[in-house]
Amino acid sequence: MAIFDFDFLSLFQLSNLVGILVGTFVGLLIGALPGLGATVAIVLLLPFTYGMEPLASILMLVAAYQAAEYGGSISSIILGIPGTPAAAATLLDGNAMAKASSPGKALAYSLSASTFGGLFGGLVLLFLSVPLSVIALRMSDPEYFLIGILGLIAVAGLSSNDLVKSMISVVLGLMAGTVGIDVISSVPRYFLGLPELLDGLNMVAVLVGIFAVAEILNMVGQELNKVYVTDRRGLSTRISLAELRSVARATGIGSVMGSVIGILPGMGAGASAWFSYSLARRSSARPETFGTGNPEGIAAPESANNATVGGALLPLITLGIPGSASTAIILGAFIIHGIQPGPSIFSNEPQLVFGIFYGLLLATVAMFAIGKLLTPAFARVLTTPNSILVPTVLFLALIGVYASHGLMFDLWVALLFGVVFYFLGKLDFSAPAFILAFVLSPIIEESLRRALLISNGSYMMFLTRSYSLAILIVIVAVMGFSIRSVIRRTRAERRAAAVGQPKAGE
Amino acid sequence: MSYNKATLVVMALLLVLAAAYGWEATSFHDMRNRNSVGPSYFPVALAVILALLCIVSAVQSLVRADTRVELPNMPLIAATVALTGVFLIVWAMLGAFYLGGFILMLSLIFLYDPVFTPRAILRNLAVAISVILFTYLLFGLLIQIRF
Numbered sequence: 001m002a003i004f005d006f007d008f009l010s011l012f013q014l015s016n017l018v019g020i021l022v023g024t025f026v027g028l029l030i031g032a033l034p035g036l037g038a039t040v041a042i043v044l045l046l047p048f049t050y051g052m053e054p055l056a057s058i059l060m061l062v063a064a065y066q067a068a069e070y071g072g073s074i075s076s077i078i079l080g081i082p083g084t085p086a087a088a089a090t091l092l093d094g095n096a097m098a099k100a101s102s103p104g105k106a107l108a109y110s111l112s113a114s115t116f117g118g119l120f121g122g123l124v125l126l127f128l129s130v131p132l133s134v135i136a137l138r139m140s141d142p143e144y145f146l147i148g149i150l151g152l153i154a155v156a157g158l159s160s161n162d163l164v165k166s167m168i169s170v171v172l173g174l175m176a177g178t179v180g181i182d183v184i185s186s187v188p189r190y191f192l193g194l195p196e197l198l199d200g201l202n203m204v205a206v207l208v209g210i211f212a213v214a215e216i217l218n219m220v221g222q223e224l225n226k227v228y229v230t231d232r233r234g235l236s237t238r239i240s241l242a243e244l245r246s247v248a249r250a251t252g253i254g255s256v257m258g259s260v261i262g263i264l265p266g267m268g269a270g271a272s273a274w275f276s277y278s279l280a281r282r283s284s285a286r287p288e289t290f291g292t293g294n295p296e297g298i299a300a301p302e303s304a305n306n307a308t309v310g311g312a313l314l315p316l317i318t319l320g321i322p323g324s325a326s327t328a329i330i331l332g333a334f335i336i337h338g339i340q341p342g343p344s345i346f347s348n349e350p351q352l353v354f355g356i357f358y359g360l361l362l363a364t365v366a367m368f369a370i371g372k373l374l375t376p377a378f379a380r381v382l383t384t385p386n387s388i389l390v391p392t393v394l395f396l397a398l399i400g401v402y403a404s405h406g407l408m409f410d411l412w413v414a415l416l417f418g419v420v421f422y423f424l425g426k427l428d429f430s431a432p433a434f435i436l437a438f439v440l441s442p443i444i445e446e447s448l449r450r451a452l453l454i455s456n457g458s459y460m461m462f463l464t465r466s467y468s469l470a471i472l473i474v475i476v477a478v479m480g481f482s483i484r485s486v487i488r489r490t491r492a493e494r495r496a497a498a499v500g501q502p503k504a505g506e
Numbered sequence: 507m508s509y510n511k512a513t514l515v516v517m518a519l520l521l522v523l524a525a526a527y528g529w530e531a532t533s534f535h536d537m538r539n540r541n542s543v544g545p546s547y548f549p550v551a552l553a554v555i556l557a558l559l560c561i562v563s564a565v566q567s568l569v570r571a572d573t574r575v576e577l578p579n580m581p582l583i584a585a586t587v588a589l590t591g592v593f594l595i596v597w598a599m600l601g602a603f604y605l606g607g608f609i610l611m612l613s614l615i616f617l618y619d620p621v622f623t624p625r626a627i628l629r630n631l632a633v634a635i636s637v638i639l640f641t642y643l644l645f646g647l648l649i650q651i652r653f
Binding site: 048051162164165167168171172174175178182184185187189190216217220221222224225385386387388390391392394395396398399402403406408411412415419422424426427445448449452453457497 | 543544545563575611614
């Protein structure tokens with residue numbers, strides 16, 4: 001099916017439109033709240049996808065992902081507190097502009113750049129997915145195993161300060177993924193005599209536990225009764241064509257960088273926002289004004305973090321391999337509906353795939369419309385103190401887990417994982433690495449075992465197949481890069497410690 | 507709490523987990539297909555890798571400069587987990603989901619913000635009732651989930 005053969009009317013079915021609107025609303029709301037990012041927004045919506053049609057459910061999650069990336073800029077600009085890690089770069093110029101002149105104007109730059117970035121990322125996804133899937137069709141089990149490992153190594157290398165603990169998180173995630181009946185041999189594994197575990201750990205319970213419950217406990221550990229004050233005046237997000245033209249270059253830089261970085265596993269919206277901010281500043285005619293409310297400093301990171309969404313969906317849909325926690329959760333929605341993303345999805349489910357691609361563009365337009373209408377209202381929501389927010393989010397998260405399978409057992413699993421990962425997070429274990437490994441575990445294990453069965457247990461096929469060899473070289477390069485970064489950081493820490501330490505006798 | 511000591515404790519626990527996980531894996535046998543890449547192959551490999559990584563991390567924590575792990579508001583965190591656990595037990599044993607949910611909401615709000623002026627009490631009651639009402643309308647009536 002060619003990309004323009006899609007039945008566009010099917011996209012405008014009520015269920016799809018409701019999915020997009022609900023996803024956009026929840027994404028904007030959760031993204032705007034400091035401390036709760038796109039991942040939490042997607043996790044909270046995931047349980048409700050059980051009762052929905054596949055396209056509507058995935059569009060809801062994709063819309064939430066897209067909207068949360070813009071939503072994060074609302075608190076960055078108005079409060080000076082990033083709503084999402086990716087919105088931290090927006091804070092520098094966004095908050096400065098809000099204080100100096102108008103928060104509405106800063107939000108307008110953010111919204112328009114986010115929309116442009118989102119559309120650009122969506123088009124990259126639309127036009128690159130088919131060529132990439134053609135390449136992916138030539139790959140087989142050894143390559144899928146290695147791509148999964150590549151994703152895990154990249155995420156482990158970038159998602160925590162402690163590389164070894166990130167790798168331990170990966171192994172723990174892979175171990176959690178082995179619970180339940182083995183697909184190849186039908187042997188039940190690690191089910192502890194509990195019938196609830198025969199189908200494996202409930203993905204929704206684990207995801208909600210790690211990303212919602214652990215995050216809630218983190219919020220309890222912070223100041224609970226801080227009341228943020230926002231002024232509802234000056235929040236109109238009007239922007240003129242001349243103002244848009246003034247940030248066109250920065251928006252372009254952010255859109256291209258965001259799309260490219262989104263494709264790379266482990267990098268994500270935060271990295272793309274900072275890279276784009278830095279590049280926009282270096283190439284600006286007025287670099288000295290960055291940090292003082294320069295609109296280019298808002299447009300570059302905001303277009304980048306939204307362009308990342310389309311880029312990040314590319315490896316998920318064409319290869320079936322997510323590169324971040326957010327896309328791993330979206331993979332969960334595919335699995336819930338019995339659909340395995342990958343190159344064959346283009347021939348098996350063309351309406352679904354192209355529905356997602358065009359739906360992402362529609363969701364970006366919805367984000368612009370709802371953002372334009374409701375940004376002042378979302379700014380008002382920021383005044384809700386955590387003492388009210390925490391119980392509400394906790395209660396809704398528990399309901400979401402129960403709604404997925406109707407099992408009390410899953411609620412205990414969510415609570416257990418939440419508490420465990422609250423403490424492990426304090427010791428620099430990586431939640432994104434664990435989740436990605438947990439979701440990828442069945443793919444990695446099955447690919448490895450099938451590959452070894454075909455080769456009679458010989459590992460040489462990883463070296464003799466050209467695609468495998470190429471991926472292996474990339475894995476070695478990524479590992480080398482990660483180890484080099486660790487060595488550099490350790491040396492820098494030692495130097496800093498030596499400078500700070502008083503000499504003997506002093 | 508010492509970061510390095512906490513790391514050592516966690517690594518010791520994970521080593522026990524790796525041993526138990528690996529030991530259990532040796533009992534998995536595919537009766538139909540007796541080859542080397544059976545259901546125990548991947549878990550055994552994971553157990554070995556986990557054990558090795560735990561040893562590396564433990565050694566790192568022995569030679570690294572120590573820092574403190576901050577766990578602020580620990581009593582509140584413990585109370586949050588305990589109240590959630592009590593709510594789940596009450597829900598499972600008595601089936602009183604909406605009442606239990608209302609009490610959980612109200613208890614947590616007062617726990618986090620212990621102000622008992624008439625205005626604060628009214629506000630907190632309104633929030634708890636609104637959340638429960640929203641839950642009933644959306645999940646109970648619209649989605650028809652039986653709690």
